[in-house]
Amino acid sequence: MSHPLSKSASSPLTIDDPLKNLGIVQNQDGSITRIIQYPTTPPTQDLINPILTKDLPLNPKNKTWVRIFLPKKALQNQNNSTKLPLIVYYHGGGFIYTSASSTINHDFCSNMSLQLSAVIASVDYRLAPEYRLPAAYDDSVEALHWLRTTDETWIRGLILHHPFFGGSQRTESELRSVNDPVLPIGNCDLMWELALPEGAGRDHWYCNPTVVDDDVCFEEIKRLRWKVFVLGCYGDPMIDRMVGLVAMLRRKGVEVVDHFGEGHHGVAYGDPSNEKFSLRIKDFIDI
Secondary structure, rough: OOOOOOOOOOOOOOOOOOOHEEEEEEEOOOOOOEEEOOEEEEEHHHOOOOOOEEHHHHHHOEEEHHHHEEHHHHOOOOOOOOOOOEEEEEEEOOOOOOOOOOOHHHHHHHHHHHHHEEEEEEEOOOOOOOOOHHHHHHHHOOOHHHHHOOOOOOOEEEEEOOOOOOOEEEEEEHHOOOOOOOHHHHHHHHHHHHHOOOOOOOOOOOOHHHHHOOOOHHHHHHOOOOEEEEEOOOOOOHHHHHHHHOOOOOOOOOEEEEEEEOOOOOHHHHHOOOHHHHHHHHHHHHH
16 A cells, blocks of 8 residues: 655645655665654553554564554453454555654554444554565565464455556546646656566566466465455546456455545545544444
8 A cells, every 4th residue: 555645735745756756866776765754652551642652673694674553542441351353453554664663654544443433453564675575465464474473364355545656558537637637647657667676577467466377376265265455536647457357356256345436546544533434444443
């Protein structure tokens, strides 16, 4: 998932300078200097906050970690045998920006934990281009194995919230959104260029899941009885790719729920309460 990179809907953007739009400078060693510095929030365990948060190491070698969000009321009512849902969250930023400690992600997870009465595990994965894909994907899978330390039966599902996809062939929604005020397509192209393995194009399966010919992964999703929930907005340049993914998954026999509404890419981050988003997630969990 990606979300707005410090650009308001009224900010003028030009497709010819995605480096400036994204606030980055490319260095000779292949790394980037991130000019935009996102505010961060430390974990909190004070008496006022209704959500307790704590950072736990995932892989010290890779300097990855997980921020846990726990509703305080779950600890206050220790006689309650109700199990809380667990949601593993992978933050946005086009694989090159933000972390689990970024305030925009911290607040989003904190509100989601409060609204859903759920435990949230927000994964801080390695960023590109210093660590190109599949580094972030590997870290994400490692977090799932790390969390599976008991034989508890968790609700199994995959929520794709404004997922970040690409491809070499432009879709109609991308052509309409060349100078999108939130996420111009040139920004997307550059983020994929920095994130994909060197020499790989946007039809690599890390970027474009519709090119996958092998049915093994889809059969595995069905075997595990995973449900997939795809959420997007009609104003998102990648909306056509989301709709296409839903159609492909259904052809493969995967159980899919979709919700597409008005708005732009990452619109839920502008809602301090996340109420509408949380209600849709709750409905999906309760299916």
